[in-house]
Amino acid sequence: MSVEDELTELRRELRYVTDRMAILDCVMKQSRGHDRHDIELMTSVYHDDGVDEHGPVVKLGPDYGEYANRAHSSVFIDHLHNITTHTCEIDGDQAHCESYVIGAMRSRDGKSVHLFGGRYLDRVERRDGEWKIALRRCTLEWTMNGDTSLLSSGAFAGFIKGTWDKNDPSYARPLDLEKTPVEKW
Numbered sequence: 001m002s003v004e005d006e007l008t009e010l011r012r013e014l015r016y017v018t019d020r021m022a023i024l025d026c027v028m029k030q031s032r033g034h035d036r037h038d039i040e041l042m043t044s045v046y047h048d049d050g051v052d053e054h055g056p057v058v059k060l061g062p063d064y065g066e067y068a069n070r071a072h073s074s075v076f077i078d079h080l081h082n083i084t085t086h087t088c089e090i091d092g093d094q095a096h097c098e099s100y101v102i103g104a105m106r107s108r109d110g111k112s113v114h115l116f117g118g119r120y121l122d123r124v125e126r127r128d129g130e131w132k133i134a135l136r137r138c139t140l141e142w143t144m145n146g147d148t149s150l151l152s153s154g155a156f157a158g159f160i161k162g163t164w165d166k167n168d169p170s171y172a173r174p175l176d177l178e179k180t181p182v183e184k185w
Contacts, residue, residue: 019090022131023124027099030133031081036171037073037164039065047125047132054138061133069164072105078162079105083120093126094134101138111149117142156185 001009026045033041046052046061059067072079085100103116123135150156161183162168172180 016090019095019126019131020088023088023090023095023097024086026124026131026133027086027097027120027122028083031083031101032170033065034068034072034081035079035162035164036166036168037069038166039069042068045133046136047127047134050133050135052133052136052138055140061136073164075108076105077108077110078164079103095122095124095131097122097124106148106151110152111147113146113148115144115146116140151185159185161185 029041030045033039033043033045042065043062046064048060048062050061052059052061052064054064054068057067080103082102082104083099084102086097087099088095088097097120099120099122101116101118101120103118104113105116106113118138118140121137121139122133124131125134160169162170163183167181169175169180169182
């Protein structure tokens, strides 16, 4: 292989890896924004004409954050969306992704947690050099319920509690053991 051919191949591979990471970052940012109720972060991953379908609710991506926060707040006191298996097929400026998601959502009663398993089926597009969601369709595969009374038993005293805003310690820059204010169990 000539040096020129080798450079061409390296550029192609670098473009693929760079695109793949940008797409995964997009998917992960949406989940992080969801769990911190950070509307700005949640909406930043959708194109202006992007669409999010969660069951019977179909919203423009930029409108989804406010709706989701309101809906989740009415039923849950906290939640975590965990992205697990992620596949991605890139074809030029368009990619099709499948991301498994496990959502853990603690009820307002503080005693029960609901686990949901499903997938995000995304069409992601690069426009103006930036990868964002053009269409997200959410599947639901399974659910289960559990008891969370152990959280209030004192067994986790001293552990940091997350918050649904930018006061969450994950936003602290720099993260500091003494100066970053936190809420604890």
